[in-house]
Amino acid sequence: MGLAPGNNVVLQNNLGDDVTVTADGSFVFSTPLDDGSTYAVTVLTQPADPDQFCKVTNGTGTISGGNVTDVNVECIDRFFWPMFLPAITNNSEP
Secondary structure, eight states: OOOOTTOOEEEEETTTEEEEEOSSSOOOOSSOOOTTOEEEEEEEEOOBTTBEEEEEESOEEEOOSSOOOOOEEEEEEOOOGGGGSOOOOOOOOO
């Protein structure tokens, strides 16, 4: 799956550098990091319409001689459980 058309997710690096991602593909944070610096990419704001859940993989590490290109963000539609639950009825007589 991926980020739904028209949706966006806000990613954050090191608890302060935010970037809004509006489509599948690459993204770049505005604050450059020096070689040897650590990074920690997280999801700050989940997509809302349609309701999706995004998770980051390979989101932490240390800059080593170049741009980091293996941080992955995967977004999936949230599963709406109530539509699959059986209806509960009260069969008792008054």
